Each structure stands twice: as structure tokens, then as C-alpha cells.
Amino acid sequence: MIDFHTHTPAWRSATWLGGTPFGADDFVAFMDTVGTDQAVVLSHDGLFDPQPEANDELAAFVRQHPDRLHGFGTVPVRAPDAAAEVDRMMTDLGLRGLKLHPWLQGFSMHERSLDPICEALTAHGGILLSHDGTPPYSTPAQIAALARRHPTLPVVLGHGGLHDCWREALALTRETANLYLCICGTPPYAARQILAAAPAHKVLFGTDAGLSDRKSQDYAVARVAEIDGWRITDSQRRAMLVDNPRRLLAGASLP
Numbered sequence: 001m002i003d004f005h006t007h008t009p010a011w012r013s014a015t016w017l018g019g020t021p022f023g024a025d026d027f028v029a030f031m032d033t034v035g036t037d038q039a040v041v042l043s044h045d046g047l048f049d050p051q052p053e054a055n056d057e058l059a060a061f062v063r064q065h066p067d068r069l070h071g072f073g074t075v076p077v078r079a080p081d082a083a084a085e086v087d088r089m090m091t092d093l094g095l096r097g098l099k100l101h102p103w104l105q106g107f108s109m110h111e112r113s114l115d116p117i118c119e120a121l122t123a124h125g126g127i128l129l130s131h132d133g134t135p136p137y138s139t140p141a142q143i144a145a146l147a148r149r150h151p152t153l154p155v156v157l158g159h160g161g162l163h164d165c166w167r168e169a170l171a172l173t174r175e176t177a178n179l180y181l182c183i184c185g186t187p188p189y190a191a192r193q194i195l196a197a198a199p200a201h202k203v204l205f206g207t208d209a210g211l212s213d214r215k216s217q218d219y220a221v222a223r224v225a226e227i228d229g230w231r232i233t234d235s236q237r238r239a240m241l242v243d244n245p246r247r248l249l250a251g252a253s254l255p
């Protein structure tokens with residue numbers, strides 16, 4: 001399976017979930033024990049302090065296992081050179097996408113400074129993954145509005161709407177051609193409804209592995225089993241865990 005939502009350890013900033021530091025070899029060893037073939041690794045420190053150094057550290061982490069790990073960096077969206085940093089991330093650093101966390105980073109998805117950032121990302125065939133599910137910032141509708149302004153950029157709702165916004169996440173994923181949804185932290189009852197009703201090629205699975213201790217990570221991975229067995233077909237399961245993330249990462253994202 002491909003885990004579409006994991007994080008680097010906190011090297012420089014405090015983490016709220018008390019994760020212990022680990023290296024890329026440790027992370028891949030963990031992936032082996034839970035049957036994860038590849039992972040999208042999102043910035044962690046960069047969300048608290050989006051400096052170029054955070055992207056450098058993320059790139060150094062994923063570069064140790066380039067066949068297993070795909071890095072998504074981040075930028076300060078109001079900085080005049082943010083689009084240039086996207087260019088650098090996607091070329092010099094070999095990253096595959098951009099992670100944004102609107103409430104943690106303190107901006108609205110409606111800000112026009114996001115447009116040149118999305119244009120740079122689109123030009124490099126990148127993917128935008130946003131935290132979602134926590135109003136007032138980071139609602140699926142706000143993220144979908146940005147996706148509609150950039151219809152050739154694949155945009156992923158990183159948490160499937162969580163508890164408060166999963167219905168909205170599902171509706172907007174159905175209505176917005178370039179919007180995808182990652183089940184990650186989404187409650188199982190909501191995940192089942194999403195899987196039953198969303199276009200099968202639009203659903204991804206993630207665990208937030210890397211943010212917390214081993215027990216929590218095992219639980220997150222085990223949640224795929226909670227979704228199983230509730231009218232979920234083998235082809236839906238395979239699409240979510242293998243085919244969809246593989247197609248998105250290969251750049252063949254458009255319907």
C-alpha cells in the first residue's frame with residue numbers, strides 16, 4: 001500500500017504529540033512492518049516555521065530512500081518569494097508536492113498570494129495537499145475553491161473532512177474534478193460512507209505516521225481494517241491503497 005499522509009520527525013520545533021526522533025532508515029523499517037510500500041512524507045517543522053531549511057531537511061530525509069519516500073515541502077504563502085521556493089523544491093530538491101496547513105500557518109485559502117504558488121506547482125507537475133476539516137480555516141469548501149481556480153492542479157484534502165466536515169469533503173470531492181480526498185484521521189463511520197459514495201479514483205489513504213509514538217502509528221495503519229468489510233469492494237480497496245496514489249504520483253492525475 002501507499003500511505004499518502006505521513007510526516008518527518010520534529011527536528012527543530014516542538015511537536016504537540018510527543019513523537020520521538022527517527023531517521024529515514026527507521027521510518028522505512030516501520031513501513032516494512034506494517035506493509036507500506038511507499039509513503040508521501042509531509043513537512044513537519046516547516047508547518048511551524050516555513051523556512052527553506054525545513055525543505056532542505058525534508059529533501060535530505062526522503063533522498064535516502066527515493067524509491068519509497070516522496071517529499072512534500074511547504075512555504076510561507078504570503079512571502080514574495082514563495083513561488084520561487086516552490087520552483088526550488090520541485091527542481092533542485094526533487095520534492096513532489098506542497099503541504100499547506102491553513103490554520104496552523106495562519107492564512108486563508110482565498111488569499112490571492114496562493115495563485116502564483118499554485119501556478120508554479122502546476123508547472124512542475126506537483127500535487128497540493130492541504131490539511132482540512134478544522135473550521136474556520138481549512139474547510140473543504142475553501143480548499144475546493146482554490147482547486148477550482150487551478151483546475152489542472154491535483155489538490156488533496158489531507159484528512160477527508162475529519163469529524164466536522166466529512167460530508168462537505170465528500171460532496172466537494174464529487175463535484176470538483178481535480179479535488180481528491182485522503183482518509184486520514186477521518187472517523188471510520190465517515191470513511192465508510194465516503195468510500196461508498198466518492199468516485200473510486202478520488203480516494204486515498206493516510207495515517208499521519210511520524211507524528212506520534214509507535215502504538216499510535218500501528219493504530220492508524222490498522223484503521224484500514226476498520227474500513228474493510230463494510231460493502232467495500234476489493235477494487236475500491238485497491239484503488240485507494242495502490243492505484244490512486246500511484247497514478248497521482250506518476251503525474252497522470254487528470255480524468
Ligand SMILES: [Zn+2]
Binds near residue numbers: 005007042208
Ligand atoms: Zn498530517
